[in-house]
Amino acid sequence: MSTRPLAIASISAERFPPSGGFAGEGVRRLMGAPSLTQLQTVVRESLQNSCDASTGAEPVRCQIRLRRLTPPQVDALRELLAELPADEVTRPQLQAVLGQDSPLVMEISDWGTSGLGGPTRADKAPPSGVASDFVNFIRNVGAARDTDQGGGTYGYGKTALYGMSACGTIIVDTLTTAEGAEERRLIGCHVGHTYDSDGVRYTGRHWWGQAAEDRLVEPLSGLDGSDFAGQLGLPARGVGETGTTVAILAPLLTHEDLTDAIGEIEEIILWFFWPKMVDLGQGASMEFLVGLGEDAARPVARPELHTPLDLLVDAFRKVRSGSGNEIRSKNPARRIGMFSARRGRRLPRRALVPPGTSIIPHTLSHIAVMRPVELVVRYYDGTPADHEGEEWGGVFICDSAHDVERAFADAEPPAHDDWMPENLPRGPAKTFVNVALRELKLIAAAGGEIPRAAAAAPGDVAPSLARVAERMGRLIPAIAPRPDRLSGRDVTPRPTAGRASAADPIFLELIERGDDLEALFLVELRNPTAQTVEFGAEAGLVIDGVLTREKRAPGGSVEVVGWSTLEGAVVGQGAHVPVDAGVTSEFRLRVTLPPGAAVGATIFAEVRP
Amino acid sequence: MSAIAYPWLRLNDLQQAPWRVSMAGGALHLLEDTIEGWDYAMDLRLERALTIDLAAAAETLRIASDDLMLSLVVTVGTGGARGDRARRVMWRGPPPADSSPATVAFDLDGSWLSRSLTLTTELVLGKQVQGSRLSPRLASSRLWRDVKSVNIEPSTTRFPMEATSFRTMFPDGSVSAPWHLEWSAADLDREFAAAVRLYLNRDMPDFVSRFTNGDPTDGRLVMGAVITQLCRGVVDSDAFELSMAQEQGETLGGVTAAWLQMAFPNHALSTIRTIAQSRPAAFESMLSSLAALGDDGE
Numbered sequence: 052m053s054t055r056p057l058a059i060a061s062i063s064a065e066r067f068p069p070s071g072g073f074a075g076e077g078v079r080r081l082m083g084a085p086s087l088t089q090l091q092t093v094v095r096e097s098l099q100n101s102c103d104a105s106t107g108a109e110p111v112r113c114q115i116r117l118r119r120l121t122p123p124q125v126d127a128l129r130e131l132l133a134e135l136p137a138d139e140v141t142r143p144q145l146q147a148v149l150g151q152d153s154p155l156v157m158e159i160s161d162w163g164t165s166g167l168g169g170p171t172r173a174d175k176a177p178p179s180g181v182a183s184d185f186v187n188f189i190r191n192v193g194a195a196r197d198t199d200q201g202g203g204t205y206g207y208g209k210t211a212l213y214g215m216s217a218c219g220t221i222i223v224d225t226l227t228t229a230e231g232a233e234e235r236r237l238i239g240c241h242v243g244h245t246y247d248s249d250g251v252r253y254t255g256r257h258w259w260g261q262a263a264e265d266r267l268v269e270p271l272s273g274l275d276g277s278d279f280a281g282q283l284g285l286p287a288r289g290v291g292e293t294g295t296t297v298a299i300l301a302p303l304l305t306h307e308d309l310t311d312a313i314g315e316i317e318e319i320i321l322w323f324f325w326p327k328m329v330d331l332g333q334g335a336s337m338e339f340l341v342g343l344g345e346d347a348a349r350p351v352a353r354p355e356l357h358t359p360l361d362l363l364v365d366a367f368r369k370v371r372s373g374s375g376n377e378i379r380s381k382n383p384a385r386r387i388g389m390f391s392a393r394r395g396r397r398l399p400r401r402a403l404v405p406p407g408t409s410i411i412p413h414t415l416s417h418i419a420v421m422r423p424v425e426l427v428v429r430y431y432d433g434t435p436a437d438h439e440g441e442e443w444g445g446v447f448i449c450d451s452a453h454d455v456e457r458a459f460a461d462a463e464p465p466a467h468d469d470w471m472p473e474n475l476p477r478g479p480a481k482t483f484v485n486v487a488l489r490e491l492k493l494i495a496a497a498g499g500e501i502p503r504a505a506a507a508a509p510g511d512v513a514p515s516l517a518r519v520a521e522r523m524g525r526l527i528p529a530i531a532p533r534p535d536r537l538s539g540r541d542v543t544p545r546p547t548a549g550r551a552s553a554a555d556p557i558f559l560e561l562i563e564r565g566d567d568l569e570a571l572f573l574v575e576l577r578n579p580t581a582q583t584v585e586f587g588a589e590a591g592l593v594i595d596g597v598l599t600r601e602k603r604a605p606g607g608s609v610e611v612v613g614w615s616t617l618e619g620a621v622v623g624q625g626a627h628v629p630v631d632a633g634v635t636s637e638f639r640l641r642v643t644l645p646p647g648a649a650v651g652a653t654i655f656a657e658v659r660p
Numbered sequence: 661m662s663a664i665a666y667p668w669l670r671l672n673d674l675q676q677a678p679w680r681v682s683m684a685g686g687a688l689h690l691l692e693d694t695i696e697g698w699d700y701a702m703d704l705r706l707e708r709a710l711t712i713d714l715a716a717a718a719e720t721l722r723i724a725s726d727d728l729m730l731s732l733v734v735t736v737g738t739g740g741a742r743g744d745r746a747r748r749v750m751w752r753g754p755p756p757a758d759s760s761p762a763t764v765a766f767d768l769d770g771s772w773l774s775r776s777l778t779l780t781t782e783l784v785l786g787k788q789v790q791g792s793r794l795s796p797r798l799a800s801s802r803l804w805r806d807v808k809s810v811n812i813e814p815s816t817t818r819f820p821m822e823a824t825s826f827r828t829m830f831p832d833g834s835v836s837a838p839w840h841l842e843w844s845a846a847d848l849d850r851e852f853a854a855a856v857r858l859y860l861n862r863d864m865p866d867f868v869s870r871f872t873n874g875d876p877t878d879g880r881l882v883m884g885a886v887i888t889q890l891c892r893g894v895v896d897s898d899a900f901e902l903s904m905a906q907e908q909g910e911t912l913g914g915v916t917a918a919w920l921q922m923a924f925p926n927h928a929l930s931t932i933r934t935i936a937q938s939r940p941a942a943f944e945s946m947l948s949s950l951a952a953l954g955d956d957g958e
Contacts, residue, residue, distance in 0.1 A: 105849070106908075107849040107850075107904075107907075107908040107910075107911045107913070107914075108907045108908050180898075331853060332814060332816070332817045332818065332853070333817065333851065333852075333853065333910050334910075336851060353741075355741045355775075356741050356742055358740075358742065361739070361740050361741060361742070361745065362739070362745060365739050365745070365774040365775060368774065369700055369774070371853075372699060372700060372818075372822075373820070373821065373822025373823075373857075374699060374700035374701060374771070374822075377824070379828065384828060384831045386824075386828075386829055393739065393745070393746075393774060394746060395739055395740060395744075395745025395746040396743075396744070396745060396746065396747065398740065398742060398743055398745070423854060425854075451842065451854075451857070452842070453844070513701045513822075513823055513862075514701060514823050514862075514868055514869070514872050515684055515699050515701040515702040515770075515872065516699060516701070516821055516822065516823060516860075516872055517697045517698055517699035517701075517702060517814070517818070518697045518872070518874065519819075519821070519871060519872045519874060519879070520699075520818035520819050520820075520821050521696075521697060521814070521816050521817075521818050522874065522879065523818075523819030523821070523858075523879075523883055524816055524817040524818045524819045525817075525953060526819065526883060526887065526919075526950065526951070526953055527817050527819065527852060527915055528905070528909065528914075528915060528918040528919075528922075555663050556663055557663065558663060558664060558665045561665070561667070561668075561669065561794055563793065563794070568667055568794075570665030572663075572665070593664045596664075598663075598664070642665065644665060644667045645667075646667065647667055648667060649664050649665060649666045649667065650664070650665050651663050651664050651665065652663075
């Protein structure tokens with residue numbers, strides 16, 4: 052990697068045009084007062100942008116990383132931001148961050164997206180057929196990406212990125228296609244406060260990059276851009292790996308512990324983007340990774356495996372299969388969307404954040420609502436299940452008919468976190484949203500049950516379309532399996548040959564020992580290695596059919612008594628038994644049984660030092 | 661064999677027939693590890709037989725034959741990749757007193773199911789009893805257990821379709837149409853399954869029945885028309901390119917491009933456009949003949 056000095060970095064401060072413009076303070080307030088936290092807004096807005104920027108050639112891959120800059124990376128940052136804004140409010144904030152030994156950055160990166168293409172100046176018209184993504188993201192305020200049925204980039208969402216930074220500053224690094232060739236673009240952006248200098252009024256918006264002929268800086272491009280991205284430690288991008296990285300300087304996080312902070316980010320991704328991770332036969336449409344430091348990021352948990360999202364996934368699958376319940380309006384007589392709910396036992400949760408801080412409810416009784424783009428807009432709380440050991444989750448997707456979808460999109464505020472029919476003029480669009488919300492609130496209040504009047508009449512059973520849909524599905528050309536592109540994902544099963552291992556214990560019989568009872572298990576121990584291996588057994592109570600690590604029960608406890616050969620010769624007292632090199636043999640394992648309790652055991656191998 | 665040691669004597673080997681399943685009222689057949697062709701509208705009937713020799717069981721459990729009362733319980737679990745999300749006891753009853761085979765049979769509502777089935781068959785003590793020190797005593801003590809797991813999630817690509825009443829769905833237009841294709845040429849970049857939906861008119865039950873039961877003529881006619889409509893719709897779009905078949909295979913553009921390449925191999929898009937305009941009959945017949953690819957056995 053080149054580390055040549057960046058002698059060309061420059062800053063440009065935006066002057067108010069004579070006709071007026073956006074003040075920096077105003078830009079930060081454009082999102083209004085969303086119901087979401089700052090971090091939730093940033094994650095949602097950023098990943099929605101990634102979704103809308105999909106090239107369609109492959110699933111969009113998004114990665115969020117928290118890392119502290121190394122000393123060389125801090126030097127590179129100070130080089131880029133050498134000249135600071137004259138704004139007296141945010142200038143000290145920037146100085147404070149740049150003065151840190153290892154400032155924190157939050158990186159949001161995507162691949163499989165188009166990058167920020169088009170002109171680099173807002174006063175330049177794009178060529179025919181070319182989107183102005185760069186200027187709309189970097190320069191303009193309120194200009195939306197033109198994506199039909201997209202997630203809904205109002206053009207305001209990006210302002211949350213600046214609010215997330217303690218110094219109102221982000222670094223944007225993108226690989227895009229310009230005039231048929233790939234182009235790297237890197238630029239620093241800052242939204243501060245309005246100020247006056249030498250009789251000139253400034254908006255507080257600044258950019259750092261390549262000095263241009265006039266006062267506006269251009270992004271560092273080509274080798275300068277890619278070299279500098281490398282010096283800052285931003286994710287590398289090879290040929291064809293178009294996409295964008297936004298690095299938020301000094302992110303304002305709720306959790307001081309970065310492990311908890313990245314856990315919160317993973318929860319936000321799961322809670323709002325789980326539909327994008329569901330494989331409906333052609334693979335998930337988006338892939339998400341999170342990571343701490345510069346090590347390989349880890350894939351976000353699959354929603355099917357992360358309770359209670361599995362209930363929502365099941366409801367989502369039912370809606371997408373066309374088997375959900377229709378929500379309809381009478382005047383105009385239209386289908387507004389489809390709903391389904393699933394109910395089940397409340398299963399244990401996997402904690403990603405400290406107790407009491409999770410956004411995922413302890414007991415699910417919620418309806419997730421979304422447009423066909425399948426990004427969760429919000430959840431409606433409902434009445435919990437009657438039985439406290441149960442929970443339920445529902446999904447509503449508005450219809451994809453253009454006027455219906457448009458009605459719900461127009462009802463969303465800038466943060467896209469609600470449907471607000473009061474934002475719509477009187478007419479069918481307002482009716483669609485009003486009726487949907489009325490019905491969904493009734494269903495939520497009824498604990499996820501469809502009110503009888505709205506449910507299908509008895510005997511009105513939809514025909515099964517599975518077989519014909521599968522037959523017709525053969526007409527959809529097969530998609531070649533995608534190579535696994537997730538960095539750090541280990542998809543190769545670990546070889547077990549050559550390693551010590553044990554078969555699961557098999558219960559043989561009960562043995563009476565005076566007043567006590569013992570259980571005898573058969574265990575095959577395998578040691579193909581060239582050294583003696585010590586095997587151990589851990590016994591525990593079986594509760595509700597599941598082996599636990601619990602040992603104490605009323606009247607006694609579970610203990611491993613010892614090991615013997617099939618012939619009865621004792622070879623180990625207590626939990627451990629040595630097995631010589633190259634030996635594979637069956638042994639008997641004795642375990643005590645407390646009165647009235649069921650027990651089981653697990654076996655592990657330890658190589659002797 | 662079990663990995664669990666219970667603190668009482670249990671029964672090891674019961675004579676059990678495998679589970680059999682019938683879908684939507686069809687014939688019973690052996691239940692494999694996967695049920696192909698299931699959807700939420702399809703109810704299942706499950707059946708199996710077990711033979712319990714009561715005298716032998718009493719001897720094994722060291723309980724007097726006259727005191728032994730057993731109960732056969734079948735629990736069905738469904739949903740959840742980390743354990744059943746929902747469970748219902750679907751069958752409970754004593755095995756025949758003459759030790760003849762007990763037949764367990766019940767129906768499962770398709771709309772209740774999702775993802776997987778776990779069929780747990782258990783033999784439990786029917787009432788409290790006194791026996792030897794190792795004998796089970798308390799009612800509901802588990803004496804034997806068998807678990808069968810079945811995947812019901814579709815493993816193949818399904819064409820996005822649903823049956824609905826056109827009188828309520830499309831009251832202003834195609835009330836009498838047997839089918840309607842919902843899509844837009846502006847959605848070339850969207851995933852095919854999300855961009856396209858084939859609606860079947862439930863107000864025409866004869867047609868829906870023939871179509872869903874695999875009538876080959878109806879199937880080819882509908883799918884031929886679907887392929888033709890989609891291809892004709894995208895081929896004139898400025899944003900459409902044949903290379904989308906390779907570059908965006910999962911999208912509406914990718915799928916339609918692949919169909920056009922199959923129907924007109926080695927033809928440039930400009931040539932295909934010319935054929936569509938100057939020889940519409942040839943254009944449509946070449947495309948609609950692709951519908952045969954969906955037939956069974958091809």
